[in-house]
Amino acid sequence: MASDGNDDLGFKHHSLMNTNNPLCDKVDGMALSSMYNTKSSNSSDPFFGSGWDPIVSLNQSESLGGGSSMVSHSGFANSHYPLLMENQGICGTSHFSQYQSDPSFVELVPKIQGFGCGNLSEMVGPMSLPHCTQGYAMNHEGGIERASTNSTQSRDDRQISEEGVVGASPNRKCRKRVHEANQNADEELKKDPSGESCDVQKEHDSKKQKTEQNATANSRGKQVVKQAKDSSQTGEAPKENYIHVRARRGQATNSHSLAERVRREKISERMKLLQELVPGCNKITGKAVMLDEIINYVQSLQQQVEFLSMKLATVNPELNIDLERILSKEILHSRGGNAAVVGFNPGINLSHPFSSGIFPGTISGIPNTNPQFPPFPPQVG
Amino acid sequence: MLKLYMLVFCKQVGMESYERKRTYPMKSSKVIHSTTFTTKYVSYLVPALTNIGSLLASYDVDEETKKMVRYEVDMALALSAKGFAWSRALKHKLRLNYNDDDRVGDGHGEPVTKKPKTEHEEEERMMCLRKLIPGGKEMMADDEMLLSELGSYVSCLELQVNILRSMLQNN
Numbered sequence: 001m002a003s004d005g006n007d008d009l010g011f012k013h014h015s016l017m018n019t020n021n022p023l024c025d026k027v028d029g030m031a032l033s034s035m036y037n038t039k040s041s042n043s044s045d046p047f048f049g050s051g052w053d054p055i056v057s058l059n060q061s062e063s064l065g066g067g068s069s070m071v072s073h074s075g076f077a078n079s080h081y082p083l084l085m086e087n088q089g090i091c092g093t094s095h096f097s098q099y100q101s102d103p104s105f106v107e108l109v110p111k112i113q114g115f116g117c118g119n120l121s122e123m124v125g126p127m128s129l130p131h132c133t134q135g136y137a138m139n140h141e142g143g144i145e146r147a148s149t150n151s152t153q154s155r156d157d158r159q160i161s162e163e164g165v166v167g168a169s170p171n172r173k174c175r176k177r178v179h180e181a182n183q184n185a186d187e188e189l190k191k192d193p194s195g196e197s198c199d200v201q202k203e204h205d206s207k208k209q210k211t212e213q214n215a216t217a218n219s220r221g222k223q224v225v226k227q228a229k230d231s232s233q234t235g236e237a238p239k240e241n242y243i244h245v246r247a248r249r250g251q252a253t254n255s256h257s258l259a260e261r262v263r264r265e266k267i268s269e270r271m272k273l274l275q276e277l278v279p280g281c282n283k284i285t286g287k288a289v290m291l292d293e294i295i296n297y298v299q300s301l302q303q304q305v306e307f308l309s310m311k312l313a314t315v316n317p318e319l320n321i322d323l324e325r326i327l328s329k330e331i332l333h334s335r336g337g338n339a340a341v342v343g344f345n346p347g348i349n350l351s352h353p354f355s356s357g358i359f360p361g362t363i364s365g366i367p368n369t370n371p372q373f374p375p376f377p378p379q380v381g
Numbered sequence: 382m383l384k385l386y387m388l389v390f391c392k393q394v395g396m397e398s399y400e401r402k403r404t405y406p407m408k409s410s411k412v413i414h415s416t417t418f419t420t421k422y423v424s425y426l427v428p429a430l431t432n433i434g435s436l437l438a439s440y441d442v443d444e445e446t447k448k449m450v451r452y453e454v455d456m457a458l459a460l461s462a463k464g465f466a467w468s469r470a471l472k473h474k475l476r477l478n479y480n481d482d483d484r485v486g487d488g489h490g491e492p493v494t495k496k497p498k499t500e501h502e503e504e505e506r507m508m509c510l511r512k513l514i515p516g517g518k519e520m521m522a523d524d525e526m527l528l529s530e531l532g533s534y535v536s537c538l539e540l541q542v543n544i545l546r547s548m549l550q551n552n
Contacts, residue, residue, distance in 0.1 A: 263525065270528035277535050291506035294531065298513045301538040305454065308545035312430065313450035315549065 418540050421461035423548075429453040452479060454545070462537045467530050470516020 271290055275281045278297045284290050433449050452475060459472040507524060511517030514534050520527045 266525045267528060270525055270532065274528060274532055274535070277532055288503050288506060291503060291510065294535070295506060295509050295513065298510070298531070298535060298538070301535065301542060302513070304542045305538065305545065306451070308542065308549065309451045309454040310447055311549055312454070312545060313447040 415536075415540060418461045418537065419544060422457045422541065422544055425460055426453055426457040426544075426548075429457070454541070458537060458541050462533065465530055465533050466520065466526070467515045467517070467534050468537075470519065474515060 268287075271287060274294055275284065275290060278294055281290060281293050284293060430450065430453060433446065433453065437446060455471060456475055459468045459475065462468045507527065510527060510531060511520060514520075514527070514531055516530075517527065520530065
């Protein structure tokens with residue numbers, strides 16, 4: 001029965017993934033795993049499945065290579081489903097092999113929890129909370145105290161604020177302890193105490209190795225996510241319209257540094273989008289060089305406009321403009337298959353060197369010839 | 382039904398997180414369609430150029446003509462990409478220049494000469510970018526706004542170049 005449910009679940013996920021394929025690739029593998037994790041055996045699947053959609057569809061830019069990991073996740077979900085509920089901190093493919101091979105799920109649970117990624121689980125927290133509570137309850141009963149602060153140790157700024165989870169959680173007796181732990185951690189906004197508490201629990205469970213990994217994950221998580229390629233290490237929540245910031249372990253937690261971090265994250269996101277816009281900048285890492293490239297590109301574009309307008313002036317009287325022809329030319333030559341970012345797509349390729357870049361926040365409206373992904377829903381925020 | 386849940390999800394997440402001020406929503410950006418831009422641009426520019434052509438009694442292309450053409454080119458850009466800070470600034474600048482002196486010049490009022498690159502300071506580069514983009518100087522405080530404006534500006538510039546080039550090719 002459980003296995004049946006698992007199979008159904010896995011199958012559902014497969015079909016779900018397939019339908020959202022172009023977007024799926026951009027969903028972080030971690031997100032998928034978390035999705036599996038928090039899914040409960042209650043018939044909330046359609047609910048949850050839909051909950052997954054916005055995560056996918058709100059994803060911006062990052063092609064986080066969720067494709068391959070999706071398959072592994074589904075297999076993973078199938079075999080470990082009953083216990084996945086309890087693991088909101090699963091992230092990173094490195095642990096999957098462990099799960100699949102280890103028959104003793106219960107022991108694995110605390111390990112997984114410690115892993116700092118519970119991004120997606122937090123993300124869908126408000127929705128899937130009733131199920132999470134069951135997971136919590138199970139954990140609690142099992143004598144494994146699972147502070148949700150584990151998830152706060154996760155690396156990244158793209159988590160949903162845990163307060164969302166806390167706020168939406170129904171009052172359940174079993175979860176009170178965890179709930180309070182959540183609140184305490186949240187209010188303090190401190191990583192160290194929570195980390196310590198987690199560590200203590202870990203020691204109690206004698207899963208020390210995980211704490212070490214935790215710490216390293218945290219320290220790694222601290223690094224700038226500019227290229228967002230840490231997904232292999234710590235997993236990464238799919239990007240949303242929000243940049244969620246949590247104080248990570250060992251970081252200052254006053255509002256200034258948090259805001260600063262948010263600002264930096266936003267800037268790096270924009271830089272990434274610009275990187276896709278400017279041709280030949282894919283390999284450039286580093287803000288300064290990137291800015292240089294952008295400056296050069298803008299200058300060259302402006303020079304071209306200058307030159308062309310001069311030419312236009314000389315040619316002016318004989319102008320024979322055909323609007324439809326220009327438009328059709330552009331559409332025919334427009335480049336398909338743009339980058340993953342939702343954005344502004346010039347889509348023109350009149351045998352010129354410019355690449356069709358995409359600017360965030362806009363939807364390409366070119367019909368027909370452009371095999372682009374469907375427009376994103378209006379962004380929340 | 383899925384959509385309903387999705388909306389609820391978004392709302393709930395958004396509201397809750399935002400209330401607690403732990404999340405910082407990204408600014409929602411404008412939607413630009415390249416076809417829309419192209420249509421607007423061409424439909425503005427072509428009549429304007431025709432006007433210029435008809436205004437000139439003799440077809441001697443002098444500085445004045447070039448400036449007028451340049452003005453129209455810039456104005457077409459500003460009008461075709463509404464809703465951005467740089468387009469507003471560009472429009473403003475164009476109108477100012479046109480009214481004040483007879484020189485229309487480029488609405489950008491810059492180009493070409495900026496070569497910063499004394500490396501190490503990213504600030505310098507940001508300053509450069511600010512000078513490049515119309516209205517950039519008004520974005521002194523806001524780096525991220527600058528970068529997003531830059532994105533749309535670059536896209537529109539590309540479109541503009543393509544359009545101009547195709548217009549010239551047609552002849």
